[in-house]
Amino acid sequence: MQKNLTIEWQHIGKNISTTCVRCNATGITLLQVIEDLKPELMKNDVHIAFKETVLSNDQLPESNRIIINGKALEDYLKNARVIQTPCQSCACIVNNETAECRAIEISDELYESIPAEIIHNVLIRIIRGDESSSDSKGSCCCQ
Template identity: 40%
Template sequence: MTEQTVPRCTCGGGAEPEGGTKRIIFAGASKAGQLSNEAAVWLTKEGYGNIACTASLAVSTPSIKKKVEEADEVVVIDGCPVGCARQIVERAGIAPDQEIVVTALGIEKGGSLDLSEEDVETVVSAAWEGKGRAEEENERRPSGGCGCGCGGPTDILVVEWRHIGRDIEHTCERCGETGKAVMDVVEQIRPILEEEGITVRVVETPIENAAIKESNSILFNGMPLEDLIEGMEVTTTPCASCACITGQDDAACRAVEYDGERYESIPPELIARAALRALGLE
């Protein structure tokens, strides 16, 4: 029988304070563990689902176990590959539908307990995008489809807007206009889609200046705008405001060409069309 190597848990492995040993029991003592807790809070506030008490599940509290068993989907967020939360769920006789591992998303386990919004957003987005599902299930449930491979409707729309600069007020002019168009379109379509049981979420992703080629881009359930609208091509054009932000005199920003027109900022009608196509509704 082959011996399996089990990762060793190093939560709380730092230096002990003078005057004795203290333990504060929580979701996870490391930075990654705290991120798993914060991500669960964000997901609950965003309407993705509801937090279940891991400790109660571990001691088989009947009411908590019943709620988890009756859930449409059980999502486990673990800080590291040790998989403490997953093991608790499995020992309760429940098979998780998703397991998000924070360190597998490129986030270090240790370090300061001051959490960045960017790291929390990474974990939250992974859950919304179904990255914790088994590979074979993800193949059956492609982005922008109902899961059968037909490209039919899905019940989640994640719109990701990527840009240089730290936020919408500090990005280049065309990216800022695209971002405002994204927000306006989402505000208009969200009530309609929610009536149909479709959750809409916007993710704003600031990128490094070195990745300027990805700036001014929009993804819908992970699919780029240009892949959703037939005949659309991506190009770049000189951008004076990008030059100011990056310090590159020859800076060029993304633009798209469609139906004989060039758009440096993406118009609302194209954003709305791509959103519907990502949902299999057009």
């Protein structure tokens, strides 16, 4: 029986080429991880529905967010929290002198763009039906 996996990437800017530097890096990484997981998706009969959502400038605190099956990526990770850090790229986009963009802190590591390893490990657990087991960096316990 085919399973569906919905992935939404949210960012400010008109598209991937006009978003902030860190959102751009997250988006490119996310698309590459999805591409790399195609064999695993086929093996597990999982269909991905990908959606890119361009946010308005007043939604900046929500930018650079990946939502998987209605749940933010960081909610799948232990010891993860969302923080806002200064981002000159966002400041240019929203026409302010300063702005803060969304980042994730996992244990003591700060990620202003989301690394492939974290995205991959969360998605692989979901694809394999094991959303409950993760370590502090989102690694799969069985890899």
